[in-house]
Amino acid sequence: MVHVAIVGAYGSAGVAVADGLLERSAELSELELTLIDDGDPGGGLCILRGCMPSKEVLSAADHRFRARHDDRLEGVPEVDPEAVVARKDDHISGFAEHRRGHVHELADRENVELIREPARFVDDRVLEVDGRRIEPDYVVVATGSTLDVPDLSGIDEVDFSGSADVLDATTFPDSGIVMGFGYIGLELAPYLSEVGGVDLTVIEHDDHPLDEFEPEYGETILELYREQFGIEVLTNTDEKRLERTNDGGVRLYADREGEQRVLEANHLYCFTGRRPSLDGLALENTRLEPVEGWVEPTMQASADDRVFVVGDANGREPILHVAKEQGFAAAQNVVNHVRNVECEPYANVPHHVIFSGLGTYPFARIGHTPETAAETEMETIVVTREASDDGVFKTKGHPEGRATLIVDADGGTVLGFQGLHLHADVMAKTMQVLVEMKVDVREVPKRAYHPTTPEILDGLLREACEELGEEQDCVDDTDARDLAL
DSSP: OEEEEEESTTSHHHHHHHHHHHHTGGGSSOEEEEEEOOOSSOSOHHHHHSHHHHHHHHHHHHHHHHHHTOTTSOSOOOOOHHHHHHHHHHHHHHHHHHHHHHHHHHHTSTTEEEEOSOEEEEETTEEEETTEEEOOSEEEEOOOEEEOOOOOBTGGGSOEEOHHHHHHOSSOOSEEEEEOOSHHHHHHHHHHHHTTOOEEEEEOSSSSSOTTSOHHHHHHHHHHHHHHSOOEEEOSEEEEEEEEOTTSOEEEEEEETTEEEEEEESEEEEOOOEEEOOTTSOGGGSSOOOSTTOBOTTSEETTEEEEEEOGGGGOSOOOHHHHHHHHHHHHHHHHHHHTTOOOOOOOOOOEEEEOGGGGTSOEEEEEOOHHHHHHTTOOEEEEEEEGGGSHHHHHTTOOOOEEEEEEETTTOBEEEEEEESTTHHHHHHHHHHHHHTTOBGGGSOOOOOSSSTTHHHHHHHHHHHHHTTSOOOOOOHHHHHHHHO
16 A cells, blocks of 8 residues: 655645546555645635736626727726636636536545645654644645745735736725836736726836846836836835835835836735745754755655645646646656655746746747746857737738747757747647647748738748748648548
8 A cells, every 4th residue: 555645735736646646556556645734715726816817807897808908999998806806716616616517526435535634744744633643655745835035124004906916906006116027016016007097107226127038028118118108117126115104105225227216106015926835834844954955856855755845835837737747747646656756856847937928918928938948058049030920910010029930050950939929828738739849940831821910920831941941841731631531
């Protein structure tokens, strides 16, 4: 009998571990599974407070934004925040109920138990849950993440809102200061401006956001946010301290390129990222120490190879699909460890989307960037197109943005794609297939479906083929007929 306890069983990573273990249970002599989660109502971070509800509310703001920027339309529609939150809550309730139902179905199986209470370690791989002492062979920690509040002088004296608060908001202040301009800030700052009418000042530490990518992407974001959303973004600025104003607002003292700036607003928004949610687990009673490198690529804790840490809890890449992939990888490695087979490292091909600009201007990243490809010392071809190069973006009313394709200069293999433009999120799946299948750019059929926004991909592929010194292969008429059949 192999006993595995999963702490955080309602989340995406925890469910993936449970599903993966049950699918592979035939490879074990016998499996006992203890699912532990005290979430109320339960359903996982992404469903309850993350990507699902955020996309719901962004969609309402996106409708208003597009109508407001279309000079063929008269009047600007008003968004009803109470209706937005009510519909969001209704949909999220259904999604969470579906997730709970799946976990409860798992718990109905033989040798599977669900405990709806908090767990804490009392020793290495020994858990105390609801007064019970549980000593499994393996422990999986899948407890997600929580808001990472910066250690900034005065932050305890002021009221601030995190992303979850914004998703529930039906009233808004007249003005606000935003700390944090990563993917959460990029998504929610335009929402506050468009729906709440909040006069926003955003603090950006670097020259521009999206600093992992070519500077032109961050510069495009700055231009869009300043001109189309009326958001003031202070670049190269660092927060120094906060204090509460006499009327209950917030005053921020900041340093901008050596000069002190004093900013005041009605409210503070803290979009400063997330940290692993490990409080309350009493890790101090174990060998586990959550410092840099404490989780191996196999998802095993470096201090205890029978403890697996997956999803946001390991702090490696807090994204839903990565959490699922890590969960399945951990399940396989639990089986490998039991069978004395070498555990396999989880290798992630970066693929994620930021719904910047309310989703009208999403940013997608697949595989390598020019910089990461250069670090491998591969010879590459990098081609870039502006959205305005293709007339279809003009006809859609959103010609802003750009896209980049990275190709192996020797074999023509598609290595990466980045896009910041209308429908980049939808195109990301196509590019993910090309990258992960290691497709030669010359073998991609040259078949444009004009006029559609994916013609920006056609242009990138064509230009890459030209750089390789060959014309891109076409699908001939016979092949086309066969494909149609």
